Amino acid sequence: MEINEDRLVEIETKIAFQENTIKNLNDELYEQQREITRLGAICDTLAKQIGALSAFSPGSDAPADEKPPHY
Template identity: 45%
Template structure:
């Protein structure tokens, strides 16, 4: 194997390692964002459920009749 070919292979390997590191960092960041969004969705769903339950319980008793 000649020297230039070995240098080319080592250069490509270095670029691939850097690209892999960048992709891994991006994946880690995206996974953290997905986890935050999932938590936010659960909180919003729970809030909507509480609001819906409160509206169902109090809507008939507190509703103003249409003739007022």
């Protein structure tokens, strides 16, 4: 009977460890998702700012490979 009780304690210990690991992984996943959402919002804001700057930049329609007039 002692062997069955030892096995039961071992199984309960493993389950408790796994439950703790799952909780820690879930917490980390939640924090990562929050960070991804925050970074996505920052990227959207930066893309809008770049678009606004491109629209108002002087000479934005000039080709990038055109030589300056002093050549």
